Amino acid sequence: MKLTNSYTRIFIFICMSFVTLFAQNNLFNIVYPQDNKLHTELTLNVVIEAHSQNFDTLKIVTPIEQINIDLNNDKSIYCKGISLKLGENRITVRSYKNKKFISEKIKHVYVSSQLSHQYKYPPIKYKNSYFHNDKNEAKCLRCHDMSVNEVKDVAFKDITKSNCYKCHKNITKEKYGHAPAVNWLCTECHNIKSKDKSKYGITESISKSCFHCHKENKELWDASRYRHEPLDSGHCNKCHNSHSSPYEMFLRKPVNEICMGCHKDKHAKALPTKNSKCGFNDKKQCTDCHTPHATNRPFLLKEVLNKVKK
Template sequence: MRKLITVLFLPIFSYGVEILSPIKNSIHNEEFATISVKLTKEEIDNGISLEIKAGKQYFMFGMDPNRDVYCRSMKIKPGINVFEIIYTDQSGKQIRKSVEIFRYSILYKTSEEPPPRFEEKFFHTRKNEERCAKCHDMSSLPEDIVPESPQKSPCYTCHKVLTSRKRVHAPSENWVCNYCHLDVGLSYQRYETPFPISEKCFSCHEYREKVWMNKKYVHGPTSTGQCNICHNPHSSDYIFFLKKPIWNLCTSCHAEKASGTHVLAGFVFGKSHPTRGRPDPSRPGRELVCSSCHNPHASNYRYMFNNDYTGDRYLCQMCHKK
C-alpha cells in the first residue's frame, strides 16, 4: 500500500538587499555620509525591519509597503568607517551586508593616508541618478539661479544635513550649490568642484586674495589654494567655518607646539609663554590662541606675525604695553 505524502510548498524569497550608497571603498571628505538601501517587493512584503549601524550610531526602519528605498545620513569618523545593514524577515531570518568607506582629512592622524583599496568614487553619475529619480529630483539648477527656499533646491532632500551645524556658509544657507558644484555634463561625474578650491573662494572673497597673495610669506594651505583644508565650505560649529577650534586646528599640523607652551623660555608663566587657556589681552572677550600672534593666511614677517610686525618686540607690545 502506497503512502500518501503531502508536500507543503513554502514561498521562496529571493533576497536582493542592495546598498546603493555609499559606494564601496570610496573616499569622503565631509563628516556625514548617506546610506541608501534598496529592497525587493518580496522583502518589503515579508520584512519586519531594516537596521543600520555606523560605529556607535544605530537606526531602525519598519517596513513601509509604499517604499523600496530607505535612506539615512550619519556622521563618519576620520579614517575607516563601516556601515552595516541588517534586514529581518517575519520568520526571524536575517540578511547582513556592509560597506566600508574612508573619511580623508590631513587634520587627523588616522585619516592622513587612505589604504590602497580606497579611492575617490563620484556618486552623481547618470547610472546612479537613474536609480534615485523615482523619489528624488535629479535635475540641476543653472549657475545663476537662487532657489525660492531650501526645499525648492533639488539638492536639499539628500544634503540638508550639511547645513545642520551651528554656522552655515552663505552659499549653503541659500542652497546655491550650483555656484560651486557645476554640472559638467559628464556621464561619470556630474558635479565637479575646482582644484584648488580657492578659484571659487576668491570669486567672492576677492579682497582677501589681493591682500594675502601680495604678502612676502604665505601659509601653505593659502599658497596652494586649498582653503578647505582648514575651512568647511558648507557649515561648521566653529568660528570662521573652521573644521576644528583654532588651537586644535593649528596643532593638527604643528604638533610640536601642542604642549600648550611656546618658544619664549623663561619669559612668564613658568617655563615659556602659553598658547591657550588664558584671556587674549589684544582681543577682549576671546581666549589666547595661535592666531592671537600669528596670521593663518599671510604676513610680511617670516613667523607669520600679525599686523606685519617686523620685529618680535613689536608683537609683544600688542599685549604687554608697559
C-alpha cells in the same frame, strides 16, 4: 561506496547552503554607498532596495547610530541620511522578521582629515568615487528631480525648494554656515562637469573657487610678502569646511587644534617648543599672534615682534 556517498551528501549540503545564502543575500541590496568609498564629509546617504516580503524591518548600524526602518509593502526603495566619524566606518544593514535576524550586508567608508596624522593617510583599499553621473542618477529619477534649479546669485526664499536639499540637507546643519551653501547655491563652487567623475566637481585649486567671491582677501594676500603654505597651495578647505561646521568661520576644528594638526607633523615645522621663541602658552590662541593666511611680517606674525605680549 560509503565514502562517495558522504562526499555527495557534503556536496549537496554545501550547495544547499549556498542556495539559501544566495537567496537571503538577495533579499535586499545596498544601492548606495559602494564599498570602500573615501569621503571627506561627516554625513552620507544610504539607499537600500528591498523587494522581499521575507522580513519586516531593516536596521542600519554605524559606529555612531542605529536606525530602524519599518518596511512598507508599497515601497521598494528606502533612503536615509546618516552621520559618520573620522576614519573607518563600517555600515551594516541587517534585516529582521518578527525581530528574528535574517541577513546582513556591510559597506566600508573612510572619512579622511588633513588635520590629523591619524586620518590623513587612508588604507589603500579606499578610493574616491563619485555619485552624480547619468548611470547612478537613473536609479533615483523615478522619485527625485535630479536637475539643477538654482538661479545664479539668487538665494532660495525657501531652501527646501532646492532640488539638492532633500538629499543633502545635513551638509548645512551645523551652527556656523557658509553663505553660498546655506542659501543652497551649490553650483557656485561645484561647477566643473566631468564625464568620468561628477557633474558637480570643483576646481583642483580650491582657492580659485573661493577667490571668485573673496576678491578683497585675494588682493590683500597676493600683496603680502609671506603667505602660509596651505593657503598658497590652494587648500583653503584644509582649515575651512565650505558648507558648515560647529566652529566659527566654519573651521574644521577649534583654532589651536587646527594649527597643531599640522605643526605636530613632520611635514611642517615641529610644534613651537620651549627652545623656540614662539610665545605659545595654553591660555593663548595661535591666532592671537599669527595670521593663518598672509602677512608682511616673518613667522606669519600679525604684529611687529616687540609689540607681541608674551
